[in-house]
Amino acid sequence: MFQHFKNIDTAFKHIKLFSYLLIAACVGISCFAVYQSFRYSADFRNHIYVLANGKALEAIAQDRRDNIPVELRDHIKVFHEAFFDLEPDDKQIQATITKALYLADGNAKTAYDNLKEAGYYNNLISGNISQQVMVDSIRLDMNSYPYGFTCFATEKLVRSTSTTTRSLVTQGFARNVSRSDNNPHGFLIEHWETIRNQDEQVKTNQP
Known part of the structure; x- marks a missing residue:
């Protein structure tokens, strides 16, 4: 009977550890997704499209310091x-x-x-x-x-x-x-x- 409780306790610890790891992975993926979205958004803003003779031409905006x-x-x-x-x-x-x-x-x-x-x-x-x-x-x-x-x-x-x-x-x-x-x-x-x-x-x- 004590062995049975011990197995339950061990299983609970494993589930608890797995839950922590799953939460950490979700947080990491969420942070990475947010970072990538901001990066792509900034990159998109740096692309300007100029209309010339009915055609859209792409131009890239640069920081004035450059x-x-x-x-x-x-x-x-x-x-x-x-x-x-x-x-x-x-x-x-x-x-x-x-x-x-x-x-x-x-x-x-x-x-x-x-x-x-x-x-x-x-x-x-x-x-x-x-x-x-x-x-x-x-x-x-x-x-x-x-x-x-x-x-x-x-x-x-x-x-x-x-x-x-x-x-x-x-x-x-x-x-x-x-x-x-x-x-x-x-x-x-x-x-x-x-x-x-x-x-x-x-x-x-x-x-």
Whole structure:
């Protein structure tokens, strides 16, 4: 009889252990299912479908942090092109400078005012001089914030009689701001200054 009770007690312990293991397995499976559902949901949100010509094209959304160097370089490039690409037309100059000033702080406005007071833009117009800039490279410091940068570019002043090539080097910092139509990358250039802008070559244009 005692052996019978002992067998019942042993069986009860086995059932109890099996129940614990079953509960643990159910909890583990439930947690895994919840985790996988969240992961798939996040992955789904990162897939964007763009409708073009009646066809759905898949695009993948990325965290902005992955694209900061690319966007920042383009922001700096666009700013320099807007500030330095000038034609002998006062309306064109005003339009491009206005575009550039949306991308930078008051230092760029001060630089523009100084050039204007010195008659630089009037000289471009009266001399029919076209000014072009080509950004060669941009060095970024992504280890600190605001992000420091140095921009190396080649500037050309095209006259009817000659073309002057200049070496242009500027530096500054960039911080994050809200995106807008006038500032699509969402950066603002601060403490911008020109550290070198000197003639490298003067070439006479052939008639």
